[in-house]
Amino acid sequence: MSEELFFEKFRKVGRMNKLCTITEKIDGTNAQIAFDEEGNFLVGSRQRQIWPNGTDGMKGCDNQGFAQWVHANHEELFAYLGPGRHYGEWAGSGIQRRYGMSEKRFYLFNTFRFQTEDNPIPEILSSAGLSVVPIIYEGPFSTEAVERAMQYLSTNGSSIAVYDNPEGVIIYHHGMRTYSKVTFDFDEGKWSNTVSNTA
Numbered sequence: 596m597s598e599e600l601f602f603e604k605f606r607k608v609g610r611m612n613k614l615c616t617i618t619e620k621i622d623g624t625n626a627q628i629a630f631d632e633e634g635n636f637l638v639g640s641r642q643r644q645i646w647p648n649g650t651d652g653m654k655g656c657d658n659q660g661f662a663q664w665v666h667a668n669h670e671e672l673f674a675y676l677g678p679g680r681h682y683g684e685w686a687g688s689g690i691q692r693r694y695g696m697s698e699k700r701f702y703l704f705n706t707f708r709f710q711t712e713d714n715p716i717p718e719i720l721s722s723a724g725l726s727v728v729p730i731i732y733e734g735p736f737s738t739e740a741v742e743r744a745m746q747y748l749s750t751n752g753s754s755i756a757v758y759d760n761p762e763g764v765i766i767y768h769h770g771m772r773t774y775s776k777v778t779f780d781f782d783e784g785k786w787s788n789t790v791s792n793t794a
Contacts, residue, residue, distance in 0.1 A: 613770030615736035617744045618728040619754050620776055621702050622694075622762040623686025626661045630681075634673045638662040660699060661685045668723050675720055681705070684728065686755075694756040700724045702755070704765075728765070729754035736768055741777055749779075 625641035638645050640658040647663040648656070657663055664685075665672065683703040687696035701724055703709050709716065709727050716725055731744040731754070744764045752759040763778030 609768075609771035611768075611770075612735060613768065614734065615732075615740070615769060616706055616730060616767045617732040617740060618704075618706060618730050618765050618767070619748065619761060620763045620765045620778065621684040621686045621728060621755065622692040623684040623690045623702070624659055624661070626658060626683060626685040626701065628665055628672060628676065628681045630673050630676065630678050632678050634670070636665070636669055636673065638665045659685060659690050661701070664699070664701070664724065668720070668725075671717070671720055671723070672725070675717055675725075692758070692760065692762065694753060694758045696756055698724060700726050700755075702726045702728045704728055704767075706730050706767075707769075726755070731764060736766070741766060745777060745779070 627639045627641075628636060629639070630636045638661065640661070643656075645656050645658050645662045647666050681703060682705070683701050685699060685701050686692075687694060687699040690699065703726070706727055708714065716727070731747055732740050734740065741764065748754075748761040748764065753761040761779070763776060763780075763782070766775045766777070767773075768775070
């Protein structure tokens with residue numbers, strides 16, 4: 596038999612009718628923090644590791660001040676977030692839509708772990724700029740649920756600020772462990788005329 600031929604299992608097909616969480620899609624810049632068990636950490640954008648401006652010979656590599664923010668708050672962040680890789684959106688003043696905000700905030704994606712009454716964000720971190728992406732819907736997945744979430748944003752505007760031009764939603768399918776997005780712009784035109792485009 597040829598060495599190029601080998602058996603490979605077909606991965607299990609996930610069930611569509613499972614729990615999903617629909618959150619507001621925040622228009623900022625993707626970011627991450629990774630901690631080991633001892634609290635050592637690294638900071639990244641979506642595609643690369645970053646450092647505060649001027650450190651480690653990497654001047655200019657910070658991602659809109661995110662690395663500087665993490666370095667300034669890493670002890671409190673580790674105490675709350677714990678070991679692991681934590682993804683989110685760094686948004687607010689000077690970034691993308693800006694949302695009329697005078698400060699920047701880090702919105703964690705993991706609502707299942709951090710958006711709970713048993714695990715609230717400590718005041719010191721909330722004041723420093725840590726949040727969780729707003730949940731619009733949680734329940735069985737359906738396209739109707741996605742459309743209702745989009746209509747909610749169209750009617751009420753963003754949940755993170757008084758702002759009438761939200762970007763859209765993120766759908767996390769728990770059974771498939773996948774993320775999908777639906778946006779008002781660039782989504783086959785379906786939602787492009789439902790909200791103002793004045794950002």
